[in-house]
Amino acid sequence: MIKGIIKMLGLDPNDRALSRYRKMVDQVNQLEDRVSALSDLELEGTAVEFRGRLEAGEGLDALLPEMFARVREVSRRRLGLRHFDVQLMGGMALHEGKIAEMKTGEGKTLVATLAVALNALEGKGVHVVTVNDYLAKRDAEWMGPVYRGLGLTVAVIEPFMSQEDRYAAYRADITYGTNSEFGFDYLRDNMALSKREQVQRGHWYCLVDEVDSILIDEARTPLIISGPSEDSVEPYRVADSCARSLRKGEDFEVDEKERNVALTERGIARCEEILKVPNLFSDYGMSELAHKVIQALKAHHLFQRDVHYVVKDGEIVIVDEFTGRLMFGRRYSDGLHQAIEAKERVRIGRESQTLATITLQNYFRMYKKLSGMTGTAATEAEEFKEIYGMDVVVIPTHRPMIRVDHPDVIFRTQREKYNAVADLVEERHRSGQPVLVGTASIENSERVSKLLKARKIPHHVLNAKFHDKEAAIVAQAGRFGAVTVATNMAGRGTDILLGGNPSFLAKEDAASKGIDPIGSPEEYREILERYRKLCEEERKKVVAAGGLCILGTERHESRRIDNQLRGRAGRQGDPGESRFFISLEDDLLRLFGSDRIQGFMAKMGMEEGESVEHSLLTKAIENAQRKVEQMHFDIRKQLLAYDNVMNQQREAVYKERQEILWADNLIDRAWSILEDTVSAILDSHSQGGEDGGFDLKGCSLRLRSVLGPGFDAPLGEDKDLEQVRGEILDLVRRAFETKVSELGEQNASELFRFLLLNVLDSHWKEHLLAMDELRRGIGLRAIGQKDPLLEYQFESFNLFKEMLDKVREGFCELALRVRIVEERRPARVQEGRGPMLLGSSPGDGAEEGHKPFHRGPKVGRNDPCPCGSGRKYKHCCGRGE
Template sequence: MLNTIIKSVFGSANDRYVKSLRKLVSQINALEPQLQALSDDELKAQTTKLRGLVDNGAKLDDILPEAFATVREASVRVFGMRHFDVQLIGGIVLHRGEIAEMRTGEGKTLMATLAVYLNAIEGKGVHVVTVNDYLARRDAAEMGRLYNWLGLTVGVIVPSMPEEMKRDAYHADITYGTNNEFGFDYLRDNMKHERLAMCQRPFNFAIVDEVDSILIDEARTPLIISGPTEDKSDLYIALDEVAREIPVDWLDIDEKVKRVQLTEDGLEEIEKLLIEKGLLATSNLYDVENTQVVHHLDQALVAVFARKRDTDYIVKDGKVIIIDEFTGRMMEGRRWSNGLHQAVEAKEGVKIEPENQTMASITFQNYFRMYPKLSGMTGTAATEAAEFWDIYKVGVVEIPTNLPVARIDEEDEFYKNTVDKFGAIAKAIKEKNELGQPVLVGTVSIEKSELLSQFLDKEGVEHAVLNARMHEQEARIVAQAGRLGAVTIATNMAGRGTDIQLGGNIDYRVQDELGEMPEGPEREEAIARIKAEVAAEKKQVIAAGGLFVLGTERHESRRIDNQLRGRSGRQGDPGLSRFYLCLEDDLLRIFGPDTLFSKMMKSNLADGEAIGSKWLSKAIETAQKKVEARNYDMRKQVVQYDDVMNDQRKVVYEQRAEIMDSEAVDDVVVDMRHDTINTIVGTACPPGSYPEQWDMEGLKTKVEDIFGLQPPFDEWLAEDQVEPELLEERLRTLTDAMTEEKMATNAPTWRIVEKDVLLRQLDYHWKEHLATLDALRQVIWMRSIAQKQPINEYKQEAFGLFESMLDTLREEVTKILFRAELRIEPPQVQSLPELPDFLTGHIDPLTGLDNSNDGDGSELRPELFGSLAGSPRAASGPGGANPDNPFANLDISRNAPCPCGSGNKYKHCHGAVGAKQIV
């Protein structure tokens, strides 16, 4: 009560902060007449002038008013659009490294140009991160017109780009790309053997568009680059058959996290069943020899009992394709990890692809925390403000709207079951459709979209269904969702980032209707006609009540619901939003309080009857808060575990960089050799022990194995007062002499060999270490049974494993170099396998869920990107696309099957890149 009174008098902390920024806005506005008086060339020269000020010691804050005023005036001349004052406030917030929460339709993309331009003046690079490749290309092309006009270079990053083009894009002043591609490029760079082959430069500043989707929704699933291992198809099929025979009462199924575990009784029975089928190496289920069988049985149970067809995945052209749980899109070429995808393939009876081993990984949290300055923008962030600050140390600022919001948010309607609910939804849509009011329907899965489509067909309502099966057209369809009488069913937040304008989107209509019409008076006349039609149609839509947003059920996050509502009511337009719920909705069925069910059932709700109450809304909000808290805990847990690996990752990547930058690594090799000698002598001759207790046979074997030497240990031991230190010193002298002898033949070649061996062994052992940590993370939770904290146990075990990895690395490098035969000619340094052959995934370490997005234009289109990066290239030239590709102009995912029917992936068939990438 007291807080409410104080807020009404003084305003909230957010209001006071925004008010304080208006002083800067006044300074920017005061410069407007001065800049309006400049010619185009004089305005363009502002960039050179501002760069000169920065070079002479001025801080970005000092030049902010003039830079913002320059961008505003340039925008008027390039786009015919002038930034609102609230957009200036948002630009200041972005520049200060905070998150700007701005309502849908308020112009976030244009707002970002202010902070991007200001920070790009330093020349250190600005990354603009988008949720998909379509938005990266669109924004780079559209906003690039403004940046290029002001003398800045723009690059865009998409999958399958040749390395040279990608390096050019990263060295532009401003670089657009998706969160996945930025992260994967960081991992790929740290798998390369030459510094010049690396694409990215040091991190500076990133603006994350749809920041809640990228840093919250997708942050539970790390980015992983993996390579194939051996084929185990027979095992997957056999265990799938076993899983199908298991009765449900043997299992403990957790729908919340899609986890399936055997009960105690089930464990005993399954052990008998596996022995009977000859799948166990020993009679005890949990013997070390049976670890692989137990692991893949767990995955088979998850596949059979927790993964649902048409909800979690679909089967298309004989392949299991994952459905993104947040966007509802198909993710061609993406796979679940830890054998889960193979288990689902066995379940569906399709071809089983080999499992993959992790070669590099990082979480989005640790990737984006590497940027010295990070900011973001979205329509919904306030509900997650605590997490943004806790994880990223970034605050959230709510930006006021340019015009008051006129949308009406109605109470939820509650029904007894799904059939009643969907029947009511279909009738409500029909009523609005007859009035001409456009309707945008948000669903949570393909299954629900298609079910609603059937109801609408019965009602005779014409509609468009937008879901994972047709993601290539989603932006175009969503853009026209505000047309008179339009009914659009969209899976979750499909088409996010596309502005829904009442009466229709003029740009898309021009593209669709006048795409092939040449420039000239006729085209201008046709465009004028379309604009007039859109203006007239907008008036009709406003008279009908604006866009009606209808949610078919509540999402587990309040933020996603707010995103859906926010599609209506842009820039003061009228609008309406309403959610329809029932007892069978997943949120209420799994997470709702038990009292909710009992009270509702006792009320004897009649079929088809609807109710709504504040108590019910409160119960739903409570359920959502529970899920949000659980999801936050899961993301926090991922960060805690990856923080352990991150410390080790930094050490390894820094060591790799030092090796690549060094002309010679002989000092590192010498240290490794001496450390190896100290280790093997220390193991055979423990401190404080007597010579007769030493393991001299073991020491002799080890020295011969690693160095190929047979030193006179017996003579050394016969001497008086022999000590382990003396043995170490003599072995060092022997090995140093041998190395000098090898180097005398051809020192330059030897330096190349040392560097190559060191890098390759570091990469190999790091990869094996990652696999070990993956396995450890899967089982470490069992330590909680012994009243121990799993994360603390993981830290301790991971540290020991890392030390062990370093010991093994030293020993292997030393052994290889001593066993190597030096050639007269320098050896050809072989590169790693081409990076496109690796699978890139965005995988949940707990469930194996892959949340990557490889759709929406991941194909290579050099004609779109060359000029943006400042170095245009011919599409069929070196590093370009295959000149014989008849599908070059189609939107085909690089990991999708090639349309020619060869059965190969598009990237390995007609989509193959002409020049091999340097790795």
């Protein structure tokens, strides 16, 4: 009601934005005749011409009408596609850093060219993010002629590209790629040991396709670069064996709603008996094994094969719960993936240690301007605004939407529901109406497929197991009599055209005949024209049959996923219908459905196969979905609150790293670190003595430990602190200048760069591990009536401060002792020079610090270092191996 009043008063922000866009569309349309008179050569000079105008002081907003007119003209000439007025409005929303919600089939890929081309004029690089590699490559190739026709360059980031190709791709005006490729390149850039290894050039403007899928559904998934730890995998097998012996309800309870498992007193005693470990859950030394037992129980009772993951070629591959795609290379964290591997009796991978990590939320918030497009964003408008500062603008459709959305049909059991779905598919198939059946898991898609096979109904199954055939199957789902069973139709990126997609059919036919579309254009054009006529004739029959029929086999936890499935029908004014079949046994109703729904159904006294259909029940189910959406929103907000603490530290470390990497000369910085460290050691011992005075002995030991012997000589009982400070700094300054003189300024600077980067990376890695441990246990502070978030902020600050102290001291330990030698393995210390290596020079503390040694038998990473430093090999001479 309130929304209605706001609309009547003309105060609705969406309506006001659309009104403003319509005026700008009129300006673009007025330029059409003038722009259409330009030659191809003049249009190709657009980038150079408009960049000159930007340098002269014009802004992008002022250039928008003419640039949009030129993009539309080039698209018409190169692709045969002319932007509709509503598509121009979508492009304006994207340029303003907003989310354009446009229905399926409204041409979002073409809309993107408007905002992308305009913002590419800045020359700082525009990133276009898609949900998978296929779409990134397809869109870059498909829209490439438009960009090149305006004088802009376009490239795509693909997996397994060479460093040179990746570097070049980021230097293009427009770069397409997936969210993980962009995110991992950012992390890798901040692990690089030389400038040449970095590929990105900043974060200026980013346009995210299927923005709800990437910024909301995947927001809780961090991007992690990790390395294997030293831990054995045997405890996972032991924990799995224990979990198999426990009984649900007696030894442990499962909370499916919160996705958690809790052992009972009987279960704890049973675990201790099986594992022959007393005090398993009270002895801190046994906490790791206890944690693995809990993860094993989760693997067995909360994660189902062919629903949450599949076993492919002896490996556990996660299935994306929102898109149904296989996520190769992704692993569950916190030992859960190993627990699932033990459950399925496949090879167990070593638990990994985090080397670099960032959440997608914080990665995309780095862009100066962020925009996105999707068919379903309005239901999450609050989250987009609160977390990303992005408004959602609902763009009207080019033609009226005439799809009929029927109320939900509710059954008592899943068996009755699936039988009803199969019956309706059989009925529609007889009439020739194409049907798309949406399921929430691989298991359910195969269940529907079995029922259809029993009825001898020909059909295609699209799920994570048939990922490679995705585009081809989706493209033909609108053919006369077609039946397609699909898992989660989110972001498939291919339109379902009524009557079939002639381009896909022509390519398939040409490939079977060995005809190359590029090498034999005339022959291919004949094939394409034949299929165009065939599809057009078939389209008329499909329209007469009622268009595409969408059947959902259950409601998803998020309304957006249901709307994405519905949105496959009724594109660009096409006829179509949608209906959801649900049962009281579905997870949504079982876990989140209100007692009113259950009570109402019980009173009905329904017979076998009977169903209930009412709009009020549909609204009640949508209310249950709202509850779940709010719960997930709260979880993501909580995640962000914790990650923001980590993000501030990451930004500080990466900023420091960039300065070290790009500094021309690091001699002054190196001296500054030495000076600060000496002062910090003296200050920390000035109040550490037995009588509250200066701790002479402690300070002497610390100075020798960090700098080497001899630097504690000025310490004395009768000396003033500032006098001691000056004398020690004089000693350090002379030793430092001698070292720089021995090495030469250029070599010294590059050596200090190498030391700083390695010490910083080593301690940052250890800090990430400490932060993981802190995050895991901080929730227990709530028992003591303390706010876990505030405690986390306080503790993490102390950890970060300790890490910075260790970095400074770690550098000082090496700075005055190292020298360049021409033996052993080369190290990446300087660019364009011969190999350099760290060692110790005689007379600079080698007798108590690092002694030169020659490689003998292989040294274990955790063994004492052969150089005699007393530290582990991996923290000493083995660093970087």
